Amino acid sequence: MNAAVIVAGGSGERSGxxxxxxxxxxxxxxxxxxxxxxxxxxxLIDHIVVVAHPDRVAEYRQTAVAPVAPQQPVEIVGGGATxxxxxxxxxxxxxxxxxxxxxxxxxxxxxxxxxxxxxxEALGADPTVDGVVVGHPAYDTxxxxxxxxxxxxxxxxxxxxxxxxxxxxxxxALRRAYASxxxxxxxxxxxxxxxxxAGGTVLMVPGPRDNIKVTVPEDLTLVERAxxxxxxxxx
Amino acid sequence: MNAAVIVAGGSGERSGxxxxxxxxxxxxxxxxxxxxxxxxxxxLIDHIVVVAHPDRVAEYRQTAVAPVAPQQPVEIVGGGATxxxxxxxxxxxxxxxxxxxxxxxxxxxxxxxxxxxxxxEALGADPTVDGVVVGHPAYDTxxxxxxxxxxxxxxxxxxxxxxxxxxxxxxxALRRAYASxxxxxxxxxxxxxxxxxAGGTVLMVPGPRDNIKVTVPEDLTLVERAxxxxxxxxx
Numbered sequence: 001m002n003a004a005v006i007v008a009g010g011s012g013e014r015s016g017x018x019x020x021x022x023x024x025x026x027x028x029x030x031x032x033x034x035x036x037x038x039x040x041x042x043x044l045i046d047h048i049v050v051v052a053h054p055d056r057v058a059e060y061r062q063t064a065v066a067p068v069a070p071q072q073p074v075e076i077v078g079g080g081a082t083x084x085x086x087x088x089x090x091x092x093x094x095x096x097x098x099x100x101x102x103x104x105x106x107x108x109x110x111x112x113x114x115x116x117x118x119x120x121e122a123l124g125a126d127p128t129v130d131g132v133v134v135g136h137p138a139y140d141t142x143x144x145x146x147x148x149x150x151x152x153x154x155x156x157x158x159x160x161x162x163x164x165x166x167x168x169x170x171x172x173a174l175r176r177a178y179a180s181x182x183x184x185x186x187x188x189x190x191x192x193x194x195x196x197x198a199g200g201t202v203l204m205v206p207g208p209r210d211n212i213k214v215t216v217p218e219d220l221t222l223v224e225r226a227x228x229x230x231x232x233x234x235x
Numbered sequence: 236m237n238a239a240v241i242v243a244g245g246s247g248e249r250s251g252x253x254x255x256x257x258x259x260x261x262x263x264x265x266x267x268x269x270x271x272x273x274x275x276x277x278x279l280i281d282h283i284v285v286v287a288h289p290d291r292v293a294e295y296r297q298t299a300v301a302p303v304a305p306q307q308p309v310e311i312v313g314g315g316a317t318x319x320x321x322x323x324x325x326x327x328x329x330x331x332x333x334x335x336x337x338x339x340x341x342x343x344x345x346x347x348x349x350x351x352x353x354x355x356e357a358l359g360a361d362p363t364v365d366g367v368v369v370g371h372p373a374y375d376t377x378x379x380x381x382x383x384x385x386x387x388x389x390x391x392x393x394x395x396x397x398x399x400x401x402x403x404x405x406x407x408a409l410r411r412a413y414a415s416x417x418x419x420x421x422x423x424x425x426x427x428x429x430x431x432x433a434g435g436t437v438l439m440v441p442g443p444r445d446n447i448k449v450t451v452p453e454d455l456t457l458v459e460r461a462x463x464x465x466x467x468x469x470x
Contacts (some may be wrong), residue, residue, distance in 0.1 A: 142395055161377070
């Protein structure tokens with residue numbers, strides 16, 4: 001069986017969205033509900049763990065999980081002080097017989113079941129790979145800069161990809177990477193970085209251009225319009 | 236005196252915007268008109284060169300330049316087959332007594348006079364610097380990937396900046412860099428890359444989060460709303 005961990009434990013204090021970005025409303029439903037519906041719509045996911053703000057588990061259940069009513073079992077656990085600790089809390093709730101674990105940001109509601117399916121299948125198709133990351137090649141010029149803001153060099157854009165989520169891993173590789181990071185005090189900027197640090201092989205796969213992470217209030221309108229264009233909500 | 240080159244010569248064929256993105260309408264005016272108004276509103280710019288699509292110079296003049304009626308002289312020249320050749324065409328039209336030259340993408344209409352002023356002043360304040368680039372630190376995790384899509388490593392995000400425009404240079408450094416690139420067949424992904432390649436020192440300065448480059452049709456609505464919020468157009 002395959003599991004998904006939806007990371008929605010951030011306080012969203014930086015977002016300017018009252019009450020946190022996960023429960024901010026898009027077309028009458030919380031951001032997280034839209035995300036959950038997409039994950040639950042992926043036929044290859046059998047069990048879902050939602051990592052919620054630790055003080056608001058009941059509120060998340062009532063406003064974001066119950067209305068979606070996924071077919072799969074959904075557990076809601078409280079998150080930690082950092083994203084990495086939140087994912088670790090989610091992993092602890094994933095059934096031990098899970099073979100693949102997909103990690104997805106609760107604040108990326110424009111993800112579709114198809115993209116998650118494609119990522120899972122890409123991982124399944126290549127036994128030499130421990131994880132698959134959805135993202136896109138870098139569009140903008142990227143500079144390597146020193147602490148004073150001076151450009152040291154222009155990065156070779158052809159080799160750079162922006163990493164988003166979902167990120168799908170073999171459960172054993174992800175659990176080992178998290179254990180190793182916790183033991184070594186390693187902080188990664190994403191889950192794949194921990195798997196890479198533990199010696200795992202990670203493959204990038206191209207995802208949709210609009211898979212944005214809701215960060216500022218303006219993003220809500222952007223997401224609402226995109227969903228309306230897809231016919232998932234009334235425009 | 237200081238000059239600005241507004242690069243608006245792209246055909247916009249990839250944008251899905253009929254007629255090219257520079258003349259696509261936002262609140263009843265072409266994208267380029269909004270950009271030009273911001274550049275012309277910067278009190279430190281004395282002369283403006285607009286690099287237009289080579290077949291559409293008259294149309295650009297009539298629809299995007301005349302309605303804005305900048306105080307400064309504005310020249311319109313035809314662009315080349317690549318962005319780099321278009322900037323080179325613009326540089327050739329910049330008066331020879333220009334001390335500083337700001338290069339800005341015509342498709343970034345959310346720039347403000349203040350940001351351009353700040354960039355010019357940052358360059359003026361540091362005689363050891365040849366150019367200043369407006370951008371922002373990388374928000375997302377960035378992976379260095381091989382030709383097969385396998386992640387070689389996660390880049391150290393703390394050192395990475397996304398480079399946008401305006402980019403402001405000492406005229407001598409920019410002209411020398413372009414001459415050197417032309418002689419050596421060097422292609423850069425931005426103007427600063429050519430100055431760096433010629434041994435120049437470039438400084439990144441933080442710009443506004445919303446300084447997007449209009450690329451797909453959805454971006455037009457995004458820009459329109461941002462302008463309305465600023466009170467520059469009717470909402």
